[in-house]
Amino acid sequence: LAGDESGDSGLPPGVERLPSPGEERDEGGDLLLLHGADRQSRRERASAETTRALIATALPADDAQWRALVREATVTGSGVLLEVDDAMLPPLAASWAVRADHLDWVISSPNPLEIRTLPARRWREVELRKHLASAEAWEASFGQRPTHGHRLDPDELRLARIAHGGVEGDLDAAVRRLASGQLAGLGIRIESRRSWDSLILPPHQQRQLTELVARYQFSSTVFDQWGFRPVGAGGLVALFAGPSGTGKTLAAEVMGAALGLDVYKIDLSSIVSKYIGETEKNLERIFTAASAGNVILFFDEADALFGKRSEVSDAHDRYANIEVAYLLQRIESYEGLVVLATNLRANMDDAFLRRIHVSVEFREPDERERLRIWQLAFPPDAPTEDLDLAWLANRFRLTGGTIHNSVITGAFLAAEAGKPISMEHLVLGVDREMEKLGRLRTEHDFGPYYRFVSGTN
Incomplete structure (x- = not known):
């Protein structure tokens, strides 16, 4: 068995072997919890924290797959890296981490796991700060630095490298491909083809938009290299206010072309639901999908979604205000570019206006x-x-x-x-x-x- 490197036939699908970074030790039994950053960064930290090779896998589907996983790790002298998406660790996973305490276990998750679901054994925890892929990583992947200031974490960079060959070596198209599949059906993709010459605005508004593009392009320089602390997750929120037909959608398209990003116009009718809890679920799907790659989220007629909160007179009013509070929190945690477009600026909730980085007034042309x-x-x-x-x-x-x-x-x-x-x-x-x-x-x-x-x- 020890000489057979083909892998146990009962292993869960998608299992990967991560090589050992150095000399192995005889004793095992560590349990490390890793959360934060992106999956690729967590994998690299997991390999650095252990002297054993790791078998990386999603949660096995049943007890037979768990047995195969533990058997394979035991025979090969490997540790186990479990990659978990939810905040709740399933009881079966916690049980096997206790039963197979002779193994090194690493449990990787985007957010901290609920403590009541953790295995009943000693563990240590490491939190990773989200960071962007370095210029050196870009050059190693594509032979060049990002041309439009694309902001990708290491895992997104890995996925863009996979997409790069399928889009005939178009770097911008590879970055756009990260989110296109997940956002299909949640919003309308606006192809960013038109340039600044297509946008006829007064000089002040033109300058505001070019500054907004520059703020996005050079955020890595200001926050990562110079050490300034961003407010929230470091994303950008812009408000476009003005009458219908004055160029708000076109401005988002032109910015998308300048940044090499897709613009997704969000259909409010498919988001806002009369059923309690459904609106938040729909929005979470949108922000999660958008986080998979660099896109501009364009909320048209945003006052319908981000409007002033009402006085609480019944349960529905109370819940509508909870929805707005959730939106405030979700926008602050989004690291991309959000554009809120409204015909009437006065209709926007004051709490949203305080979170706006750039406000552009669109008026009727002279x-x-x-x-x-x-x-x-x-x-x-x-x-x-x-x-x-x-x-x-x-x-x-x-x-x-x-x-x-x-x-x-x-x-x-x-x-x-x-x-x-x-x-x-x-x-x-x-x-x-x-x-x-x-x-x-x-x-x-x-x-x-x-x-x-x-x-x-």
Whole structure:
């Protein structure tokens, strides 16, 4: 048996052998509890804390697998590294750690285990502080340092290295792949393709956004290298406030492109539940999935979720306030970038506003900005004819989103007519958008083009 290195046939699936770091000792029986940081860092610390090789495994499914695990560790002179996800250690695991006290045991978990579930034997505990993968680790994995300031812990770096070959060597795509599978169905992925030139904002708001990107990119320098202490987990929370269509979603997309990150727009209707406890469960799924890789979480109409807490008049009000308290705690522990978008800043809960790192006010564009938005709305290959975009920018006080929708509507009208996009098509597009907004169309508004919208042409 001792000469057979094939492994016991009854072992749990996914078992891995971690080599011994040095000279082995004869006596066994240590029980080490490791929590904190990431799984890869806990594995490295476990190997450093013991002189034996380790068999790393998730919790065996039944007593037969436990017997096989203990048998394999005994025959090979190895220790056992149990990797546990929950805070409660199952009774069967605690029982086997006591029965097989001749072995070295390491129990690894993200958070401290509930003390009442621990094995009834002596143990020692080590807490690991979460840290980011070093520049040297990046160079060893990819031959380069992160180009967009990606913030990955050692385990995430290991997974990105696995994904790297499957995405044709695209480092940014490998990082994005970490969370994409887990967030599917929880939010809408916004592909970050557009650049800063696509975002028409006043200089002050543009500067705020570029500073927000820089704050994310250089957080490792400020916190890890220079030693400043972050508030909370070191993540970033931004508030985008302003009327609908003023560029809040586009700003998140542009930041995602600048950082090489995916943006996930969270569908509030799939999160908020009338059933007690379900909203927290849904949010926990989102934050846990987002923590698997670098993504920007974009909560649209966030006041519906992060709004002011109500006066407690019944059990439902009390529970709604508990939900808000939970959200405050969960956002503080998230290490990524969260964007809360709202049409009305006054609706946001004061406790949330105190946790905002950057607040950007989005207003309706002025005439000069509207003209630039009209100009950027047309792709290079779109056929146009005799457009007076300056007249449109002067006559109609529209948001960027409404201008974009007007151009799209006009393009379809032109395509249907088999003609280039003309003023007739654009003013009809504007008319359709004004109708959606509940605004009356008047001859004064449309001037010489009123005949197109009045049906008298």
